[in-house]
Amino acid sequence: MITEQVWIVDDDSSIRWVLEKAFANANISTASFESAENLLIALDHGQPEVIISDIRMPNMDGMELLQKVNKQHNTIPVIIMTAHSDLDSAVNAYQGGAFEYLPKPFDIDEAITLTKRALTHAREQNAKKQQEKQSPVTAGLIGEAPAMQEVFRAIGRLSRSSISVLINGESGTGKELVANALHSHSPRQDAPFIPLNMAAIPKDLIESELFGHEKGAFTGANSVRQGRFEQAHGGTLFLDEIGDMPLDIQTRLLRVLADGQFYRVGGHSPVQVDVRIIAATHQNLEEAVSKGDFREDLFHRLNVIRIHLPSLRERKEDIEQLCQHFLKQAADELSVEAKTISKSASNYLTNFSWPGNVRQLENTCRFLTVMASGQEILLEDLPAELTEDVTTHYSEITTWQLALAQWIDKELTQGRSAILDDALPEFEKIVLERALKFTNGHKQEAAKKLGWGRNTLTRKLKELNG
């Protein structure tokens, strides 16, 4: 195997000699070939970082070599050497995908500089490729929060395997998206990814949905039907809400996983399948096992690798970016300009509890894109379900109650107690100040405006100032 960094091909031995010496002085290792054919043979066994090729050679010329290299190893930069006068061949070289062309007769320093640049380029390209391989964060999977980075790393580590994975997380946290990413970064990427939500199918149809049925297996089975297992052959079956799977189906699933074969409903000959299972649930399966609702042996079979997806409120730092992503997505879908979001609305969204997680945020952004009246989304544009717990007692949404609610949520999540000790005096202080300002310091009038007796106002003033 040839491991030199730069491969030189030229039928002129004096050119090869000059270049070899020059590169040796620059501490760059080289291998030389007198024909393009010989270089191609060597490429089957090793790979340079850069190729320098003459354009005119007796059999295969530099342009043909360039084409072949680009086809098979498109990350190797190729430098083409041409006669100075030959502008056409220079243009051809670029159009053919050459990294650079080197006019002959060339200056040695120029040849070295150009090659070094090609080496740097090749290394950057390789590093980028390597990084893409290691970080499988596909477009659409957003998550800067450490818990999400951990999920992405897991996807990367599992990218060569077909092992069973159990994904845990509340509804709408992105379990299907992660299952899909696991599939599309696995050796099964070219075979189907079939998602099936146990909670969405009536119980008595689950069996035929999974395993298919023969013609006449039951009333209404007018023809043979392939089940999801067969559809997923060679690929991945994503079983969402596996905790909702009835016990008898759990038993059948376990058997398929053990034997790699099953019978269609009403069928007598076994169907062979090779399917990777990724299961997901928002339930605590250990608890379901201890209650007898989930088979322990199936649980262990599925729980080989566990990925936990954090709820959205556990990764508040991602909310702003997700929000912008979904606003842009909704705007693209509607062919309108993406809305921006005001600081106060953004703060509210960041501190909201998001019981429906990312899915709820996505729907909210769609709603805002259509419903917000201005180009900038304001606090009062937020949909009622996000604010109603605070505002049900008021005929219209007002921002100060929202701001107060937000402050309370923040204090509580920070573990504070007795928050009214701060909130009440602050409230009264502001009310008093505004009323006194309005009445130009006239206490009796201010008390009247507030609905307090004069003595109460005097006492409050004293308390607050004291």
Ligand SMILES: Nc1ncnc2c1ncn2[C@@H]1O[C@H](COP(=O)(O)OP(=O)(O)OP(=O)(O)O)[C@@H](O)[C@H]1O
């Ligand atoms: N990290 C993320 N980045 C971008 N979009 C996301 C992310 N997580 C979830 N989504 C989007 O949120 C929506 C809900 O995600 P998904 O269906 O994967 O959640 P789920 O956990 O499988 O939900 P359920 O348990 O209710 O089936 C999808 O539209 C998905 O594209």
